[in-house]
Structure formats: C-alpha cells, structure tokens
Amino acid sequence: MLLNQFLLLAAALFAIGVYGVLARRNGVLVLMSIELILNAVNINLVAFSAVRETVGGEIFALFIIAVAAAEVGVGLAMVLLLYRNRRSIDLADIDQLRG
C-alpha cells in the first residue's frame, strides 16, 4: 500500500467536511462535519505512524479522539442553549455580534 492513497483519502474527507461546515445551516450538522475533519486528520497521523513504524502518531490520534469527545459535549450544550433561547438552531439567524 502506498502512503499516498491514505493521504488522498484523508484529503477528500477533509474537503467534504469543509464543504459541510460552510454550506450547512443546522448547528448539529456543522458539528458533524467538524467530526469528519478531525477524522481525516486522524487518518493522516496513523498513516505516518505506520510508515515510520513508531507509535507516536497513534498516540496523537488517541489524544485527538479525546479532545473531539470534549468538543462535541460542549458544542452540543451550546446548541441546546441556543435552541432553548431562540427556538431555532439555524446558524444564519445568529448575527448579534455582526457590526
């Protein structure tokens, strides 16, 4: 197996995740797209770890999984707060900070 095929797969997933973050208006769907991006990064880390035959990259992938869990917890709490206050999780409606 070539290293490139893993890196290109990760690049494709990353690009799809970027599209999702930019095009979606539902807060939960934006968080899901961010998970896609983090998983693309994890594929890269594990692939480089396999090429170098060390465990460093795998350990960083584990750290990213833990940080992603924390991020989803806080992110969903914020989306719930948004829904409770405004009865909508459409991110296009959130423009109080716009100058």
Add this chain to the structure above:
Amino acid sequence: MTVLAALQGFDSLMSGDTVVAQNIAFGILALVMIVAALRMVTTSNVVHAALYLVIVLAGVSGIFILLGAEFVGVTQVLVYIGAIVVLFLFGIMLTRGALGEDEEADTEKRRMAVLVGVLVLVVTGGAVLDSFGDAAVNRAAPSLTAEIGDTIFSQYIVPFEAVSVLLLAALIGAIVVARKD
C-alpha cells in the same frame, strides 16, 4: 491471528509478494466512506446524516486496522460510534424543531462552499502527491498496545494529564452551559 496478518497471509496465497488483498480492502473502504460522507453533507434529513456519519466512522476504524493500529481502531469504535454519535442523536432529539426535512442552504452560499471544498482538495492533494511520491506502507506487524501504553505513560505523560483536565473542564462546562436555571 490478527486481521493484518490474515490479510497478509491471504496475499501470499493470491499473488506472491504484492499486497492485493490490502489494496482491495482499502478500495472498498475508501469508496464506501467517500460516498457516505458526501451523502452526509448533502442529505436534508438530520437523522440520516447522523447514520451516514456512523458509516464514515466505521470506515475510518477499518482504515486504522488496515494500517496496523488496532488499539486506535477499537477506541474509534468505542468512543465515536458508541458515545459521540449517541450524543449527536440526543442533540437531534432535543432540538426537535429541526427534525425531519430540513433547511436548504441558499444556492449562492452552496456554490461558494463547493468552490472552497474543491480548492482545498486540489491544493492538499497536489501537495501530498508532490511530497510523498512512492513512500510505501509495509508494516511487518501491527503495533503493540503495550508499547502504546508504555509511551503514553512515560514520554507523553504531561499531555495525557492535560487531556484529563481538559475532559473534566469540558464536563463541567457542558453542565453549566446546558443547565436550566
């Protein structure tokens, strides 16, 4: 016998020294993952998007196992599919206004998002192809979980403790943010 070893054994039966079975497994996984990811970001039903996310995450776990990182693959299934997706489904249920058929992004915004996504893919893919021309992954054996544990608790002990504090902070923060007063 590990999955990696099984696939390598299968190879020697089929084609001598090439890694046909691994490449076939990779191709199937990659195709399924990309189709599911595209469906995830285009479907208009939020629950379906979460279920497509499960397919992508399971595919990533398969890729990890193909790369010989079995512990990371199992952790991926436990944490992502077991916990994070369930969290997403709870989030969808609690924001019921968005359940079922959902918003459509305006076409102008979508067109710009497609442009940015394609640019990201082209630039990243070009850089990757340029940098790692024919580097090959041919790992002799899967990485040992004992080695991962040893390394985390010696070389990476400070980041490990920082992550545990981060998880505690995120737990308290999520409760404080979402609590009804």
